[in-house]
Amino acid sequence: MQKSKIIWFTLAGMLAGYLLVHPFAMLAYFLGPQQAQAPLDFSIWGHQVHLAFSAEMLAMGGAFAFMGGVAGLGLGLWYVQKERWVAENLESQRRLVALETLKELMVTLAHHIRNANMVIGGFSSRLIKQAPGPEAQHRLEMIRQASREIDAVIDSLESLTEIEHARYTGAWETKMIDLKKELAARLQAAAGLKETLEDEPQERG
Template sequence: MSAYTIMTLKEILEEYRNEIIQEWAHRLHEEVSPRYSDRPLGELIRTTSEAGEAYYFALVHDDFTRMDAFIEKITRMRLQTGFSLPEVQKAFELYRTVLLRIVGKELESPLLLGTLQKINSCLSYTILKFSDFFQSLHEKVIRDYAENLEREVEKRTAELAASQEKYRVLVEDINDGYFVVNRRGLVAFANKAFCDMHGDSMEEVIGRPYQDFVAPESLPEVSKIREERTTTGRSKEQYVYLRRCRDGTYRYTENKVQLVTFEEETATAGICRDITERVEMEKRRLRLAELENENKRVALETLRQLMVTLSHHLLNANTIIGGMVRRCRRAKTRREMAPSLRAIEDQAKRTEIVITALKKVTDVKTASYTPESNTLMIDVAKEIDEALMKGQGPNSDLPPPD
């Protein structure tokens, strides 16, 4: 390297601008994910060009204004097209991979050390800023979806209630059972619909105690209502109970009753109708609502675990990289510096493996964030070990030690 003038970071970014943009865009298109591969290459070149300009101002002038604006733009763009958080984080990490190859070729210590620290600091800011903004937007999408779903459920429930009311009126005119129970508690009159509802003939119904047509579990409540009505004249006019049918089954029934005069004595007259289907439908609706709420809870918990996982691995990587940069500063030769540079590259490799593992995960396994904490994160230790055993991750393009 001593045979030519050493470039500054500013000169590198200007000299290699087109090469960085083209390599970054093509690797996005070919390596990151099927979603990136489906995007037009021209679009990726435009976004990497805009991101490259933002990184230039951040790295050269410490001006993150353009980077903040680009993060907002790319977050909204990728959320709208269904990209996941790890996919876009890996896209940002690719810039580090592309730039480190060129920086390692063009710079020497001590300028190289400060440049690496600046690049890593800039990338840490970018990824953390993007992750926070992506999470907040994604949570808003989930909340909006939940609110829209709730409104839709309320609308459908109201429509169903209105439909049931119209159906109920129609059934009362045609198929509802009508009955009269005298003061002695015997059925004095019943129409055909009442007999059909219970599976008995008219002869089998008339003269029998009303208790014969009530399920044992509903009998105490029905008897109490009848006692109040016959003694005080005041009781519930409409109630739901389980009727007992001839075949031994119990079915939900709605009664609407009042005191009348029948055969010159006070009696209780009522209209009854079968509401078993309605009750079962309500039970199903409640079960579906509970399932939907559980799905929302699981989705939010998984998102939280994902953020804890990413924060854990990124903070670990950042801590190690910081330590290695300090070691590099103390190194006097390239040979002394080489292990630290390899450690920095290893952390970039591990970060890329974590993001890839999270992108591909289908069976979420969790582990405690710390032994003393109840906070969980997604366990990708096995995937990291397997990837390192296979030698996955970016190959080093840094020069060998002197």
């Protein structure tokens, strides 16, 4: 699509150079002060325009067509580059809006989930001290460990709010991969702690 636009600009430049610039250049030369011609003699205008497209002036017309093609090529490259820049700018703006929406959503969700999770973790810690037996204490430890896992997920989600606009627009996929690794590492650490807590009652037994 972009190549076709460049080709069309080049062809348009060649046609403009041959059909417009070339005859006007000849007309301007013959109507100049170095030629003893009457500027208002329109018969001379028609003669010069006709002469511009004659076989004798084919080489000169080709030169003007070549220069017009070069100008059209440059204009086409500039136009395609401008289109690409506008498209990238619009995509960048769209991503920035999506980022702001995502950040606000993550902050809101993390706030409410963390508040509820703090209540769960706090009550489980208190109940562990008052547990009637090892089995009840172990179950409460599992609840507290699940609360820690939720905290790990929240911390990973909150890291989304730390994404800078420049990094987001240029490396969104990389940032998402990094976030996945971070979340996996946090959950793996929490799972390891959970296995340790589950093995303790067996060792005691």
